[in-house]
Amino acid sequence: MDCPLRGICGGCSLRLPYEQQLIDKVQHFQKSFADLPKPSVFASPPFAFRARAEFRVVFENGRLSYCLSGQDKRIKIKSCPILLRPLQQLFSPLIMLLEQSEILAHKLFGIEFLASTQNEVLMTLLYHKKLDDFWLACAQNLLIALSQKFDSTISLIGRARKQKIVLGASFVHESFVVAKRRYDYRHYESAFTQPNPFMNTQMLEWACAQSAGAQGDLLELYCGLGNFTIPLSQYFEKVLATEIAKISLRALDENLVLNNVKNAQIARLSADEMRDALEGVRPFVRLAHVNLSSYRFETLFVDPPRAGLGDCVRFAQRFPRILYVSCNPQTLRKDLETLTQTHRIQSLAVFDQFPYTRHLESAILLSKCA
Numbered sequence: 005m006d007c008p009l010r011g012i013c014g015g016c017s018l019r020l021p022y023e024q025q026l027i028d029k030v031q032h033f034q035k036s037f038a039d040l041p042k043p044s045v046f047a048s049p050p051f052a053f054r055a056r057a058e059f060r061v062v063f064e065n066g067r068l069s070y071c072l073s074g075q076d077k078r079i080k081i082k083s084c085p086i087l088l089r090p091l092q093q094l095f096s097p098l099i100m101l102l103e104q105s106e107i108l109a110h111k112l113f114g115i116e117f118l119a120s121t122q123n124e125v126l127m128t129l130l131y132h133k134k135l136d137d138f139w140l141a142c143a144q145n146l147l148i149a150l151s152q153k154f155d156s157t158i159s160l161i162g163r164a165r166k167q168k169i170v171l172g173a174s175f176v177h178e179s180f181v182v183a184k185r186r187y188d189y190r191h192y193e194s195a196f197t198q199p200n201p202f203m204n205t206q207m208l209e210w211a212c213a214q215s216a217g218a219q220g221d222l223l224e225l226y227c228g229l230g231n232f233t234i235p236l237s238q239y240f241e242k243v244l245a246t247e248i249a250k251i252s253l254r255a256l257d258e259n260l261v262l263n264n265v266k267n268a269q270i271a272r273l274s275a276d277e278m279r280d281a282l283e284g285v286r287p288f289v290r291l292a293h294v295n296l297s298s299y300r301f302e303t304l305f306v307d308p309p310r311a312g313l314g315d316c317v318r319f320a321q322r323f324p325r326i327l328y329v330s331c332n333p334q335t336l337r338k339d340l341e342t343l344t345q346t347h348r349i350q351s352l353a354v355f356d357q358f359p360y361t362r363h364l365e366s367a368i369l370l371s372k373c374a
Contacts, residue, residue, distance in 0.1 A: 016360035022050035215239035220302030229255035
């Protein structure tokens, strides 16, 4: 399935056929990391892979349109083949129904989508106005109309300044099968989730394969809603996972219960604070429930933001094994300059999380030099 706007729309900046653009991206990665081993390459489905997306909405000449930023202007979008199939089905009917309602269309400036492979859809309508009872009644009618038309489980959220109105659920259920075991998650509307569930499954498989036979306990920084925490917990005696975003912590609590994970504890700490706690720089009330001395950390797992590990990179050197998932080759390169002073690379993989863009996710296992 092709898209006439591919290479023009900012959502898909590369016009090349999928197989060729992946080859080019991997070659560019290998050239940038010529001193590293050849990576394992994990490809995405070429379409219907995207579980979350955000679109601007414009109202012109009595018509509502989705749009995204292009090379030099906003590009109107009539379809989007990269979206998961439930979102593709909903895409055009939704904008038509919104257009027919003056109350729903008025001062609507954006729509955010979150879907799952379990056929659940959550859409968030963004407004530059206060949402009143008239809006609520129209939104309820919209949700009824969509639910009657499609077999997906659909929820709706209206957001305006200091307002959030939820019709249905504020999350979607997602499931991944990793090493022949099913893991269930709640993905909340405003929490970070991996956008490509097919690539996420492969990333989880890779991380679990690297952890097979691991010894001791796991420390995870930037754990989010437990995407990696939960399957990795099967390979370690105990897990301590840290996160600071409240919505992610809520989801993490619920996801641990959903998957009956008993050997993981959560700490509401940043990476820098966790470093200070383990190095005895200062105590934290938020760690009062955790007996740090009972842990025997052998593995560190990190999936940091684009800024990389920052000042925590030397802290990472204390761990015998490091599993590092990176969304930014530049900061990965910088962090590896330090990490490879004490560790050697055991395994390297790249994951095409965002097809038709220049982005390429990577993951590395490092072990401490003897």
